[in-house]
Amino acid sequence: MNLYSEFYVSEKSERFVNKIWCLDNSIGETLIENKLILPNGCFNLAIVSGRSIEVHTSKKKYLMTEGLYFCSQMTNKVLVNIQPETKVTITQLHPWTLSMFPKYDLSNFTDAILKIDPTELPFDDEIDYRLNSSISDLLNVINTYFEELDALHPSKNTIEKICEIIRLHEEEISISEIGKIINLSQRSLQIKFQAATGLTIKKYIQLLKFRKSVDQMVHMSQEKLSLTDVALYNKYFDQSHFIKKFKDVTKTTPKMFNPDFYFLSKKR
Template structure:
């Protein structure tokens, strides 16, 4: 399994967290993989064989070859049908909203084909160019030129949204929103509206996801650490609260997480992110 990330162009680094690739050799017995929320939005291009996303225990759809997956608020399951080869762009929580006019909240918990978000002919041409590109670097240049052509005004990044997310990230999701806004209720309502427009989920929900990601990294990087210590370090009220949030976003409990074959892909990504 080969997973690598690449830094974006300086003109995009306020919006794009990274570009990434994932390659996995064909495995006829590939298990379903559980993908859990990370607070980011992904633009993905499937270059290998088809990938299934399960909509129920037994039913699935085939993911589009080029798509945007919006904010994830619950775990979902994918399963490759053969060779995995994916190229993608990971946007900061507020990043992708600056490239489309459609409400970002409409993209949550599902994949949206690029032809539904951009001019159909340009989306088709972009997909063709990415698929036919000879290298990852070429794909990065192609997608960055496309994004730069769609983004013309850096001032549209709302400062209060950006600063709130920066604070949440720096405190690993542990700053109460009212504290960030100095208990100004009028600012809270305004922030909620702006988050809905630019991020697609509420600031409180994003804070919960960021805190969960910090806990996941603690578990992955120190497998001997006790769960009570992980809960304490990440400012959960108690272990029961930690387990409740963990199951909400991952669908499993912390003890089972490390030995769950369905978490292999997520564990690889989150341990290196």
């Protein structure tokens, strides 16, 4: 059994879904405790099967029993304890995906988890909560819905355009520059982005830089990068600036960071 595994959606669905990942202690006999998850700039739709998982965000402790949960943007590391006979399957949504549904205002919704009724989901097929549920069945449900959404909305909306501009400029772009490209005022940009993601544009850019830095550090032995290299490559002012920002999220320094304590994305 792999405690952590990743699965990928179809090419068209990838416009809205980054990946599906699974924390599987379904045949385990002991509690998996004190494992950590880092923020990544995405939303998560979590299916808890079996007993329960305990999640500690920077704001609150959540006991997630069997059911469906919407997880907001996280701005700090999250600690999880997974009971035996428990599996958590998580669909990771890009930051702009929720902006396709304008009725949701997420301005003040970060570092939080909300249990939701399955009837609130837009999918045509029901989600299977059983411990032995097939990931291929979930992939079919997700792909069917998001491929149709892609066909219905061929043009990018404002939030998707903002995120694309940030990505293409490798996070190093000012809000005023983004506004000029999209032809919107800085104030309008900020209001729209925060309502759709819960984050300011600046905070989103910081999270992207942080995760890129962590990914490089995890593979540092192969790439032979020093902390200074990582800091400068990701446009931090210097190593001290990088260490400070790193501690803001992880509460530890880069040198004390131990990847074995974390559920980290696989290198694709």
